[in-house]
Amino acid sequence: MTTSNTLHNPPRLVGDLAVWLIILAEMLAFCILFLSYAFARARDVALFNASQSTLDLHSGAINTVLLITGSWCVVRAVQAVRADASSMGTRWLLAALVCGAGFVTLKVFEFSAKADAGIDLSTNTFYMFYLLLTGFHFLHVIVAMLFLSILLFKTLQGAYGSHDHHALESGAAFWHMVDLLWIVLFPLVYVMR
Amino acid sequence: MKGAVAMFSCSVNRIWLLLLAATGVTFWLGESGLSGRAGMAPVLVMFALAFVKALLVMLDFMELRHAPALWRRLLVGWLVLVTTGILLAYWIGQR
Numbered sequence A: 001m002t003t004s005n006t007l008h009n010p011p012r013l014v015g016d017l018a019v020w021l022i023i024l025a026e027m028l029a030f031c032i033l034f035l036s037y038a039f040a041r042a043r044d045v046a047l048f049n050a051s052q053s054t055l056d057l058h059s060g061a062i063n064t065v066l067l068i069t070g071s072w073c074v075v076r077a078v079q080a081v082r083a084d085a086s087s088m089g090t091r092w093l094l095a096a097l098v099c100g101a102g103f104v105t106l107k108v109f110e111f112s113a114k115a116d117a118g119i120d121l122s123t124n125t126f127y128m129f130y131l132l133l134t135g136f137h138f139l140h141v142i143v144a145m146l147f148l149s150i151l152l153f154k155t156l157q158g159a160y161g162s163h164d165h166h167a168l169e170s171g172a173a174f175w176h177m178v179d180l181l182w183i184v185l186f187p188l189v190y191v192m193r
Numbered sequence B: 001m002k003g004a005v006a007m008f009s010c011s012v013n014r015i016w017l018l019l020l021a022a023t024g025v026t027f028w029l030g031e032s033g034l035s036g037r038a039g040m041a042p043v044l045v046m047f048a049l050a051f052v053k054a055l056l057v058m059l060d061f062m063e064l065r066h067a068p069a070l071w072r073r074l075l076v077g078w079l080v081l082v083t084t085g086i087l088l089a090y091w092i093g094q095r
Helices: A002-008 A017-043 A045-052 A057-082 A086-116 A125-156 A166-191 B002-009 B011-031 B041-061 B069-094
Strands: none
Touching: A017 A045, A017 A125, A017 A166, A017 B069, A045 A125, A057 A086, A057 A125, A057 A166, A057 B011, A057 B041, A086 A125, A125 A166, A166 B011, A166 B041, A166 B069, B011 B041, B041 B069
């Protein structure tokens, strides 16, 4: 039974190998950033805690909800396209993009509030890490949204279906990575004290 | 009601709701001020939750559950490294 299942459904990496290699490289970069933050914090806990208390926990949590929901929408989009329900897939992709846009909007407000308060990379070690980590992540959200917009356009044209969903799966994997990174970033930077 | 049943019957939807619930707990740990007051425990809880959340995203959203074992190990290994590293650093900072 197991053998026949394996024969019919061999293990498959969903998405393009090149995209997965990019995902791995990005995750390694973030791993270094996360651990650098954590160990820098260990050297100056009081400064990190004091600076962290100026962050907006509500906006961080709403952003987590937006990214998680965006990820879920993309899973539903891929499922729909695989089942040849591409108009449904289009709607799910659009919903994911709305979540992404919500995230970007909240982040822009957050960044501009910090800039208005005169906070920049040189303010202190905490803010340097905060701006680097969240700024670098922000760029990834933008890139993922660009990918998703292209995929949405192509899905709308009927380019994907049960016969071909490779590109869509690759874009989805990258989108999920952005969510994955935020799942660690949120407790680390916004909550842990 | 029927909609709610259909919603819950799909495993991907259940995972989404679980992820949202875990996010709620993490937010509450911060908002209540428990994080920073009750020692190591709240931090252990929030990173245990982050671990489970990230694992679910990897296995079920990125579909690594049915991927070649090497890729699953690479990503789960990343998660283990990141979370244990963060907890170790937190513990060092507490001493």
